[in-house]
Amino acid sequence: MDKLLIQGGRPLQGEVVISGAKNAALPILCASLLTADPLELDNVPALRDIGTTLTLLQRMGVRAERKGETHVTLQADQVSSQEAPYELVKTMRASILVLGPLVARFGRARVSLPGGCAIGQRPVDQHIKGLAAMGARIRIEHGFVVAEAERLRGASILTDMVTVTGTENLMMAAALAEGRTVLENAACEPEVVDLAKILIAMGAHIEGHGTDRIVIEGVERLHGAAHRIVPDRIEAGTFLCAVAATGGDIILRHAAPDTLGAVLDKLRDAGLEITTGPDWIRARMDGRPRATGFRTSEYPGFPTDMQAQLMALNTLAEGTAVITENIFENRYMHVQELHRMGADIEIDGHTAVVQGVPQLLGATVMATDLRASASLVIAGLAANGQTTVERIYHLDRGYERMERKLQALGADIQRIQ
Ligand SMILES: CC(=O)N[C@H]1[C@@H](OP(=O)(O)OP(=O)(O)OC[C@H]2O[C@@H](n3ccc(=O)[nH]c3=O)[C@H](O)[C@@H]2O)O[C@H](CO)[C@@H](O)[C@@H]1O
Numbered sequence: 001m002d003k004l005l006i007q008g009g010r011p012l013q014g015e016v017v018i019s020g021a022k023n024a025a026l027p028i029l030c031a032s033l034l035t036a037d038p039l040e041l042d043n044v045p046a047l048r049d050i051g052t053t054l055t056l057l058q059r060m061g062v063r064a065e066r067k068g069e070t071h072v073t074l075q076a077d078q079v080s081s082q083e084a085p086y087e088l089v090k091t092m093r094a095s096i097l098v099l100g101p102l103v104a105r106f107g108r109a110r111v112s113l114p115g116g117c118a119i120g121q122r123p124v125d126q127h128i129k130g131l132a133a134m135g136a137r138i139r140i141e142h143g144f145v146v147a148e149a150e151r152l153r154g155a156s157i158l159t160d161m162v163t164v165t166g167t168e169n170l171m172m173a174a175a176l177a178e179g180r181t182v183l184e185n186a187a188c189e190p191e192v193v194d195l196a197k198i199l200i201a202m203g204a205h206i207e208g209h210g211t212d213r214i215v216i217e218g219v220e221r222l223h224g225a226a227h228r229i230v231p232d233r234i235e236a237g238t239f240l241c242a243v244a245a246t247g248g249d250i251i252l253r254h255a256a257p258d259t260l261g262a263v264l265d266k267l268r269d270a271g272l273e274i275t276t277g278p279d280w281i282r283a284r285m286d287g288r289p290r291a292t293g294f295r296t297s298e299y300p301g302f303p304t305d306m307q308a309q310l311m312a313l314n315t316l317a318e319g320t321a322v323i324t325e326n327i328f329e330n331r332y333m334h335v336q337e338l339h340r341m342g343a344d345i346e347i348d349g350h351t352a353v354v355q356g357v358p359q360l361l362g363a364t365v366m367a368t369d370l371r372a373s374a375s376l377v378i379a380g381l382a383a384n385g386q387t388t389v390e391r392i393y394h395l396d397r398g399y400e401r402m403e404r405k406l407q408a409l410g411a412d413i414q415r416i417q
Pocket residue numbers: 023026093094120121122123124125126127128161162163164165166191304305327328329
Protein backbone atom coordinates (compact mmCIF):
# COMPACT_ATOMS: atom_id res chain seq x y z
CA MET A 1 0.00 0.00 0.00
CA ASP A 2 1.35 3.43 -0.95
CA LYS A 3 2.27 6.01 1.69
CA LEU A 4 3.30 9.64 1.61
CA LEU A 5 6.46 10.82 3.37
CA ILE A 6 6.42 14.53 4.15
CA GLN A 7 9.16 16.70 5.65
CA GLY A 8 7.21 19.62 7.00
CA GLY A 9 8.04 23.28 7.34
CA ARG A 10 8.56 24.44 3.77
CA PRO A 11 6.47 27.37 2.49
CA LEU A 12 4.66 26.70 -0.82
CA GLN A 13 5.67 28.85 -3.81
CA GLY A 14 4.73 28.73 -7.48
CA GLU A 15 1.88 27.70 -9.74
CA VAL A 16 -0.39 24.69 -9.87
CA VAL A 17 -3.02 23.63 -12.42
CA ILE A 18 -6.37 22.58 -10.95
CA SER A 19 -7.94 19.45 -12.47
CA GLY A 20 -11.53 18.89 -13.54
CA ALA A 21 -13.99 18.20 -10.72
CA LYS A 22 -14.38 14.58 -9.64
CA ASN A 23 -17.93 15.22 -8.48
CA ALA A 24 -18.92 16.72 -11.83
CA ALA A 25 -17.09 14.14 -13.94
CA LEU A 26 -18.69 11.13 -12.19
CA PRO A 27 -22.35 11.93 -12.99
CA ILE A 28 -21.37 13.18 -16.45
CA LEU A 29 -19.65 9.86 -17.29
CA CYS A 30 -22.88 8.11 -16.19
CA ALA A 31 -24.92 10.44 -18.42
CA SER A 32 -23.32 8.65 -21.39
CA LEU A 33 -25.85 5.85 -20.70
CA LEU A 34 -28.65 8.19 -21.77
CA THR A 35 -27.77 8.17 -25.48
CA ALA A 36 -26.41 5.86 -28.19
CA ASP A 37 -24.38 8.77 -29.60
CA PRO A 38 -20.84 9.66 -28.50
CA LEU A 39 -19.99 12.04 -25.67
CA GLU A 40 -16.69 13.90 -25.93
CA LEU A 41 -15.45 15.02 -22.52
CA ASP A 42 -12.50 17.25 -21.76
CA ASN A 43 -10.81 18.14 -18.46
CA VAL A 44 -11.61 14.71 -17.01
CA PRO A 45 -9.32 14.24 -13.99
CA ALA A 46 -7.04 11.17 -13.79
CA LEU A 47 -8.41 9.69 -10.56
CA ARG A 48 -9.10 6.26 -9.15
CA ASP A 49 -12.87 7.01 -9.03
CA ILE A 50 -12.86 7.93 -12.71
CA GLY A 51 -11.09 4.63 -13.52
CA THR A 52 -13.68 2.74 -11.44
CA THR A 53 -16.56 4.45 -13.27
CA LEU A 54 -15.04 3.73 -16.68
CA THR A 55 -14.65 0.06 -15.69
CA LEU A 56 -18.26 -0.03 -14.50
CA LEU A 57 -19.54 1.50 -17.75
CA GLN A 58 -17.33 -0.77 -19.88
CA ARG A 59 -18.72 -3.85 -18.08
CA MET A 60 -22.17 -2.71 -19.20
CA GLY A 61 -20.98 -2.48 -22.79
CA VAL A 62 -20.23 1.25 -23.02
CA ARG A 63 -17.27 1.94 -25.28
CA ALA A 64 -15.05 4.25 -23.28
CA GLU A 65 -11.68 5.50 -24.38
CA ARG A 66 -9.18 7.86 -22.81
CA LYS A 67 -7.40 10.02 -25.38
CA GLY A 68 -4.48 11.93 -23.96
CA GLU A 69 -4.39 13.06 -20.36
CA THR A 70 -7.81 14.61 -19.90
CA HIS A 71 -10.01 13.62 -22.85
CA VAL A 72 -12.53 10.78 -22.66
CA THR A 73 -14.91 9.55 -25.38
CA LEU A 74 -17.89 7.40 -24.42
CA GLN A 75 -20.49 5.68 -26.55
CA ALA A 76 -23.34 3.59 -25.13
CA ASP A 77 -24.61 2.10 -28.40
CA GLN A 78 -24.00 -1.53 -27.43
CA VAL A 79 -25.13 -1.77 -23.81
CA SER A 80 -25.54 -5.44 -22.92
CA SER A 81 -25.99 -5.31 -19.12
CA GLN A 82 -27.86 -2.96 -16.79
CA GLU A 83 -26.11 -4.15 -13.67
CA ALA A 84 -23.69 -2.41 -11.25
CA PRO A 85 -22.01 -5.15 -9.17
CA TYR A 86 -21.19 -4.89 -5.46
CA GLU A 87 -17.44 -5.24 -6.00
CA LEU A 88 -17.34 -1.90 -7.85
CA VAL A 89 -20.10 -0.05 -5.96
CA LYS A 90 -18.46 -0.79 -2.59
CA THR A 91 -15.30 1.07 -3.65
CA MET A 92 -17.22 4.06 -4.96
CA ARG A 93 -20.65 5.12 -3.78
CA ALA A 94 -21.18 7.40 -6.77
CA SER A 95 -21.84 4.21 -8.82
CA ILE A 96 -25.47 4.72 -7.76
CA LEU A 97 -25.51 7.41 -10.48
CA VAL A 98 -26.07 4.74 -13.15
CA LEU A 99 -29.49 3.92 -11.64
CA GLY A 100 -31.47 6.85 -13.09
CA PRO A 101 -29.96 6.74 -16.61
CA LEU A 102 -30.33 2.93 -16.90
CA VAL A 103 -33.97 2.78 -15.91
CA ALA A 104 -34.81 5.85 -18.02
CA ARG A 105 -33.24 4.54 -21.24
CA PHE A 106 -33.42 0.75 -20.90
CA GLY A 107 -36.41 0.34 -18.56
CA ARG A 108 -34.35 -1.74 -16.17
CA ALA A 109 -31.50 -1.39 -13.68
CA ARG A 110 -29.93 -3.63 -11.06
CA VAL A 111 -27.53 -1.64 -8.91
CA SER A 112 -25.87 -2.86 -5.72
CA LEU A 113 -26.90 -0.86 -2.64
CA PRO A 114 -23.82 1.11 -1.58
CA GLY A 115 -24.00 0.45 2.18
CA GLY A 116 -22.45 2.68 4.86
CA CYS A 117 -19.00 4.24 4.69
CA ALA A 118 -16.47 5.94 6.95
CA ILE A 119 -18.16 9.36 6.92
CA GLY A 120 -21.73 8.18 7.55
CA GLN A 121 -24.56 5.87 6.59
CA ARG A 122 -25.36 7.67 3.35
CA PRO A 123 -28.63 5.95 2.39
CA VAL A 124 -30.07 6.30 -1.12
CA ASP A 125 -33.75 6.28 -0.12
CA GLN A 126 -34.41 9.64 -1.81
CA HIS A 127 -33.08 8.38 -5.15
CA ILE A 128 -35.45 5.41 -4.83
CA LYS A 129 -38.40 7.51 -3.67
CA GLY A 130 -37.97 9.88 -6.62
CA LEU A 131 -37.76 7.11 -9.22
CA ALA A 132 -40.80 5.40 -7.67
CA ALA A 133 -42.71 8.70 -7.99
CA MET A 134 -41.79 8.62 -11.70
CA GLY A 135 -43.47 5.24 -12.01
CA ALA A 136 -40.52 2.86 -11.59
CA ARG A 137 -41.31 -0.43 -9.85
CA ILE A 138 -38.55 -0.82 -7.31
CA ARG A 139 -37.58 -3.66 -5.01
CA ILE A 140 -34.53 -4.45 -2.93
CA GLU A 141 -33.32 -7.93 -3.77
CA HIS A 142 -30.19 -9.66 -2.46
CA GLY A 143 -28.54 -6.31 -1.70
CA PHE A 144 -29.44 -4.78 -5.07
CA VAL A 145 -31.88 -2.04 -6.02
CA VAL A 146 -33.88 -3.44 -8.93
CA ALA A 147 -35.86 -0.82 -10.85
CA GLU A 148 -38.15 -1.41 -13.82
CA ALA A 149 -40.41 0.81 -15.90
CA GLU A 150 -41.74 0.79 -19.45
CA ARG A 151 -41.20 4.54 -19.61
CA LEU A 152 -40.72 6.83 -16.65
CA ARG A 153 -43.32 9.56 -16.20
CA GLY A 154 -42.58 13.09 -15.09
CA ALA A 155 -43.51 13.80 -11.46
CA SER A 156 -43.32 16.45 -8.78
CA ILE A 157 -40.61 15.35 -6.35
CA LEU A 158 -39.74 16.97 -3.04
CA THR A 159 -36.73 15.31 -1.44
CA ASP A 160 -36.62 15.13 2.38
CA MET A 161 -33.19 16.74 2.39
CA VAL A 162 -30.91 18.32 -0.18
CA THR A 163 -29.06 15.50 -1.91
CA VAL A 164 -26.43 16.10 -4.58
CA THR A 165 -26.28 12.71 -6.30
CA GLY A 166 -30.01 12.27 -5.64
CA THR A 167 -30.73 15.46 -7.60
CA GLU A 168 -28.34 14.30 -10.35
CA ASN A 169 -29.86 10.81 -10.63
CA LEU A 170 -33.40 12.19 -10.83
CA MET A 171 -32.46 14.95 -13.28
CA MET A 172 -30.89 12.37 -15.62
CA ALA A 173 -33.91 10.07 -15.32
CA ALA A 174 -36.34 12.94 -15.89
CA ALA A 175 -34.50 14.03 -19.04
CA LEU A 176 -35.89 10.93 -20.84
CA ALA A 177 -39.21 10.62 -18.95
CA GLU A 178 -42.59 11.36 -20.44
CA GLY A 179 -43.76 14.82 -19.41
CA ARG A 180 -42.61 17.33 -16.84
CA THR A 181 -40.63 16.65 -13.66
CA VAL A 182 -40.24 19.27 -10.96
CA LEU A 183 -37.45 18.67 -8.43
CA GLU A 184 -38.06 20.70 -5.26
CA ASN A 185 -35.39 21.09 -2.59
CA ALA A 186 -32.87 20.33 -5.34
CA ALA A 187 -29.12 20.64 -4.79
CA CYS A 188 -27.60 23.87 -6.21
CA GLU A 189 -23.98 22.63 -6.29
CA PRO A 190 -21.84 23.73 -9.29
CA GLU A 191 -21.45 20.03 -10.18
CA VAL A 192 -25.25 19.73 -10.57
CA VAL A 193 -25.15 22.78 -12.84
CA ASP A 194 -22.32 21.24 -14.89
CA LEU A 195 -24.37 18.06 -15.38
CA ALA A 196 -27.42 20.12 -16.41
CA LYS A 197 -25.25 21.93 -18.98
CA ILE A 198 -24.16 18.76 -20.74
CA LEU A 199 -27.68 17.30 -20.59
CA ILE A 200 -28.96 20.46 -22.28
CA ALA A 201 -26.20 20.13 -24.90
CA MET A 202 -27.49 16.55 -25.43
CA GLY A 203 -30.99 17.89 -26.16
CA ALA A 204 -32.58 17.84 -22.69
CA HIS A 205 -35.02 20.57 -21.66
CA ILE A 206 -33.94 21.73 -18.21
CA GLU A 207 -34.53 25.00 -16.36
CA GLY A 208 -33.74 26.20 -12.87
CA HIS A 209 -30.43 24.33 -12.40
CA GLY A 210 -28.39 26.21 -9.83
CA THR A 211 -31.59 26.89 -7.84
CA ASP A 212 -33.55 24.61 -5.49
CA ARG A 213 -36.32 24.07 -8.08
CA ILE A 214 -35.32 22.32 -11.29
CA VAL A 215 -37.90 21.78 -14.02
CA ILE A 216 -37.26 19.11 -16.64
CA GLU A 217 -39.46 18.54 -19.69
CA GLY A 218 -38.69 14.98 -20.76
CA VAL A 219 -37.73 14.20 -24.38
CA GLU A 220 -37.86 10.90 -26.29
CA ARG A 221 -34.19 10.75 -27.03
CA LEU A 222 -30.94 12.54 -26.35
CA HIS A 223 -28.00 12.92 -28.69
CA GLY A 224 -24.22 13.24 -28.44
CA ALA A 225 -22.40 16.32 -27.16
CA ALA A 226 -18.99 17.70 -26.22
CA HIS A 227 -18.30 19.21 -22.81
CA ARG A 228 -15.46 20.50 -20.65
CA ILE A 229 -15.74 19.50 -16.97
CA VAL A 230 -15.87 22.39 -14.47
CA PRO A 231 -12.68 22.88 -12.36
CA ASP A 232 -12.51 21.06 -9.04
CA ARG A 233 -13.41 23.57 -6.31
CA ILE A 234 -12.46 21.13 -3.55
CA GLU A 235 -8.99 20.49 -4.98
CA ALA A 236 -8.52 24.27 -5.29
CA GLY A 237 -9.71 24.82 -1.70
CA THR A 238 -7.33 22.12 -0.48
CA PHE A 239 -4.28 23.86 -2.02
CA LEU A 240 -5.45 27.15 -0.52
CA CYS A 241 -5.65 25.59 2.96
CA ALA A 242 -2.18 24.12 2.40
CA VAL A 243 -0.57 27.49 1.61
CA ALA A 244 -2.46 29.11 4.48
CA ALA A 245 -0.91 26.49 6.79
CA THR A 246 2.67 26.58 5.44
CA GLY A 247 2.89 30.23 4.40
CA GLY A 248 4.05 31.23 0.91
CA ASP A 249 2.63 32.53 -2.34
CA ILE A 250 0.89 30.36 -4.93
CA ILE A 251 -1.24 30.77 -8.04
CA LEU A 252 -3.94 28.26 -8.96
CA ARG A 253 -4.55 28.06 -12.74
CA HIS A 254 -7.69 26.64 -14.42
CA ALA A 255 -9.62 27.28 -11.21
CA ALA A 256 -13.21 28.54 -10.82
CA PRO A 257 -13.18 31.17 -8.04
CA ASP A 258 -16.89 31.86 -8.55
CA THR A 259 -17.68 28.36 -7.18
CA LEU A 260 -15.58 28.92 -4.04
CA GLY A 261 -17.33 31.87 -2.35
CA ALA A 262 -17.76 30.48 1.18
CA VAL A 263 -14.30 28.88 1.18
CA LEU A 264 -12.53 32.07 0.04
CA ASP A 265 -14.44 34.11 2.67
CA LYS A 266 -13.32 31.80 5.47
CA LEU A 267 -9.72 31.69 4.26
CA ARG A 268 -9.63 35.49 4.08
CA ASP A 269 -10.88 35.53 7.70
CA ALA A 270 -8.00 33.19 8.53
CA GLY A 271 -5.54 35.75 7.12
CA LEU A 272 -4.92 34.40 3.63
CA GLU A 273 -4.47 37.24 1.13
CA ILE A 274 -6.48 36.23 -1.94
CA THR A 275 -6.82 37.82 -5.37
CA THR A 276 -8.82 36.25 -8.18
CA GLY A 277 -9.29 36.48 -11.93
CA PRO A 278 -11.82 34.65 -14.10
CA ASP A 279 -9.92 31.34 -13.93
CA TRP A 280 -7.11 31.89 -11.45
CA ILE A 281 -6.58 32.47 -7.75
CA ARG A 282 -3.48 33.93 -6.12
CA ALA A 283 -2.99 33.28 -2.41
CA ARG A 284 -0.32 34.70 -0.11
CA MET A 285 0.20 33.93 3.55
CA ASP A 286 2.60 35.45 5.99
CA GLY A 287 2.59 34.50 9.67
CA ARG A 288 0.22 32.45 11.78
CA PRO A 289 -3.42 31.90 10.69
CA ARG A 290 -6.32 33.25 12.75
CA ALA A 291 -8.89 30.77 14.14
CA THR A 292 -11.94 30.62 11.86
CA GLY A 293 -15.07 28.75 12.92
CA PHE A 294 -17.63 27.53 10.36
CA ARG A 295 -20.65 25.31 9.82
CA THR A 296 -20.91 23.01 6.84
CA SER A 297 -24.04 23.23 4.71
CA GLU A 298 -25.33 22.78 1.21
CA TYR A 299 -24.05 25.06 -1.58
CA PRO A 300 -23.57 28.01 -1.47
CA GLY A 301 -22.71 27.34 2.18
CA PHE A 302 -19.37 25.99 3.37
CA PRO A 303 -18.84 22.53 1.80
CA THR A 304 -18.51 19.45 3.98
CA ASP A 305 -15.80 18.28 1.54
CA MET A 306 -13.59 21.15 2.84
CA GLN A 307 -14.29 20.65 6.56
CA ALA A 308 -11.28 18.44 7.33
CA GLN A 309 -8.84 20.68 5.45
CA LEU A 310 -9.98 23.90 7.15
CA MET A 311 -9.90 22.07 10.47
CA ALA A 312 -6.25 21.15 9.82
CA LEU A 313 -5.50 24.84 9.27
CA ASN A 314 -7.31 25.75 12.48
CA THR A 315 -5.16 23.37 14.51
CA LEU A 316 -2.29 25.84 13.92
CA ALA A 317 -4.26 29.04 14.31
CA GLU A 318 -4.17 31.73 16.92
CA GLY A 319 -7.34 31.32 18.97
CA THR A 320 -10.23 28.84 19.17
CA ALA A 321 -12.46 27.75 16.28
CA VAL A 322 -15.88 26.12 16.65
CA ILE A 323 -16.72 23.85 13.71
CA THR A 324 -20.08 22.19 13.10
CA GLU A 325 -20.51 19.34 10.60
CA ASN A 326 -24.14 19.35 9.46
CA ILE A 327 -24.09 17.02 6.45
CA PHE A 328 -22.48 13.72 7.53
CA GLU A 329 -22.81 12.21 11.00
CA ASN A 330 -19.33 10.71 11.22
CA ARG A 331 -17.01 13.03 9.37
CA TYR A 332 -14.45 13.62 12.12
CA MET A 333 -12.27 10.57 11.53
CA HIS A 334 -9.25 12.84 10.94
CA VAL A 335 -9.46 14.25 14.48
CA GLN A 336 -7.82 11.30 16.22
CA GLU A 337 -4.98 11.37 13.68
CA LEU A 338 -4.52 15.15 14.05
CA HIS A 339 -4.29 14.54 17.83
CA ARG A 340 -1.32 12.29 17.13
CA MET A 341 0.41 15.32 15.62
CA GLY A 342 -0.26 17.45 18.69
CA ALA A 343 -3.56 19.12 17.73
CA ASP A 344 -5.96 20.18 20.48
CA ILE A 345 -9.48 19.28 19.33
CA GLU A 346 -12.55 18.33 21.35
CA ILE A 347 -15.58 16.74 19.75
CA ASP A 348 -19.08 17.00 21.14
CA GLY A 349 -21.60 15.45 18.77
CA HIS A 350 -21.53 17.39 15.51
CA THR A 351 -19.33 20.13 16.94
CA ALA A 352 -15.55 20.30 17.14
CA VAL A 353 -13.73 22.88 19.23
CA VAL A 354 -10.23 23.46 17.93
CA GLN A 355 -7.77 25.28 20.15
CA GLY A 356 -4.87 26.32 17.95
CA VAL A 357 -1.34 25.28 18.92
CA PRO A 358 1.86 27.07 17.80
CA GLN A 359 3.26 23.95 16.18
CA LEU A 360 2.30 20.42 15.06
CA LEU A 361 4.84 17.62 15.25
CA GLY A 362 5.28 15.10 12.44
CA ALA A 363 3.96 11.58 13.13
CA THR A 364 2.77 8.43 11.38
CA VAL A 365 -0.93 8.86 10.68
CA MET A 366 -3.55 6.88 8.83
CA ALA A 367 -5.92 8.19 6.18
CA THR A 368 -9.49 7.00 6.74
CA ASP A 369 -11.36 8.73 3.93
CA LEU A 370 -10.68 11.07 1.06
CA ARG A 371 -10.80 14.52 2.67
CA ALA A 372 -9.44 13.24 5.99
CA SER A 373 -6.36 12.22 3.99
CA ALA A 374 -6.06 15.71 2.53
CA SER A 375 -6.23 17.26 6.01
CA LEU A 376 -3.36 15.01 7.17
CA VAL A 377 -1.25 16.06 4.18
CA ILE A 378 -1.87 19.73 5.03
CA ALA A 379 -0.95 19.10 8.67
CA GLY A 380 2.17 17.21 7.57
CA LEU A 381 3.30 20.02 5.24
CA ALA A 382 3.12 22.50 8.12
CA ALA A 383 4.40 20.25 10.91
CA ASN A 384 7.84 20.13 12.41
CA GLY A 385 9.67 16.98 11.25
CA GLN A 386 8.54 13.97 9.26
CA THR A 387 4.97 12.80 8.74
CA THR A 388 4.02 9.49 7.14
CA VAL A 389 0.47 9.31 5.80
CA GLU A 390 -0.61 5.70 5.37
CA ARG A 391 -3.44 4.25 3.26
CA ILE A 392 -3.39 7.01 0.67
CA TYR A 393 -5.56 5.01 -1.72
CA HIS A 394 -8.32 7.18 -0.26
CA LEU A 395 -6.47 10.30 -1.43
CA ASP A 396 -6.01 8.85 -4.92
CA ARG A 397 -9.80 8.54 -5.24
CA GLY A 398 -10.12 12.30 -5.47
CA TYR A 399 -6.77 14.07 -5.99
CA GLU A 400 -4.80 13.86 -9.21
CA ARG A 401 -1.07 13.38 -8.56
CA MET A 402 -1.30 15.42 -5.38
CA GLU A 403 2.29 14.80 -4.34
CA ARG A 404 3.62 15.88 -7.74
CA LYS A 405 1.60 19.08 -7.68
CA LEU A 406 2.90 19.80 -4.17
CA GLN A 407 6.50 18.98 -5.17
CA ALA A 408 6.18 21.57 -7.95
CA LEU A 409 5.22 24.09 -5.26
CA GLY A 410 8.40 23.27 -3.33
CA ALA A 411 7.02 20.79 -0.79
CA ASP A 412 9.22 17.93 0.40
CA ILE A 413 6.78 15.07 -0.19
CA GLN A 414 7.30 11.63 -1.68
CA ARG A 415 5.20 8.60 -2.47
CA ILE A 416 6.64 5.38 -1.07
CA GLN A 417 5.34 2.08 -2.43
C1 LIG B 1 -19.97 12.03 -5.92
C2 LIG B 1 -20.45 13.22 -5.18
O1 LIG B 1 -20.93 14.17 -5.75
N1 LIG B 1 -20.25 13.22 -3.85
C3 LIG B 1 -20.65 14.37 -3.07
C4 LIG B 1 -22.12 14.28 -2.78
O2 LIG B 1 -22.34 13.04 -2.10
P1 LIG B 1 -23.83 12.51 -1.96
O3 LIG B 1 -24.62 12.94 -3.12
O4 LIG B 1 -23.73 11.07 -1.66
O5 LIG B 1 -24.34 13.29 -0.70
P2 LIG B 1 -25.82 13.80 -0.46
O6 LIG B 1 -25.92 15.23 -0.88
O7 LIG B 1 -26.76 12.85 -1.09
O8 LIG B 1 -25.95 13.68 1.11
C5 LIG B 1 -26.42 14.73 1.94
C6 LIG B 1 -27.06 14.12 3.18
O9 LIG B 1 -28.29 13.49 2.82
C7 LIG B 1 -28.34 12.15 3.26
N2 LIG B 1 -29.11 11.36 2.26
C8 LIG B 1 -28.81 11.49 0.94
C9 LIG B 1 -29.53 10.80 -0.01
C10 LIG B 1 -30.56 9.94 0.39
O10 LIG B 1 -31.23 9.28 -0.41
N3 LIG B 1 -30.83 9.85 1.72
C11 LIG B 1 -30.14 10.54 2.68
O11 LIG B 1 -30.42 10.43 3.88
C12 LIG B 1 -26.86 11.73 3.35
O12 LIG B 1 -26.68 10.63 4.21
C13 LIG B 1 -26.23 13.02 3.85
O13 LIG B 1 -26.39 13.10 5.25
O14 LIG B 1 -22.51 15.37 -1.97
C14 LIG B 1 -21.87 15.41 -0.69
C15 LIG B 1 -22.45 16.58 0.09
O15 LIG B 1 -22.10 17.77 -0.52
C16 LIG B 1 -20.37 15.50 -0.86
O16 LIG B 1 -19.78 15.37 0.40
C17 LIG B 1 -19.85 14.40 -1.77
O17 LIG B 1 -18.51 14.65 -2.10
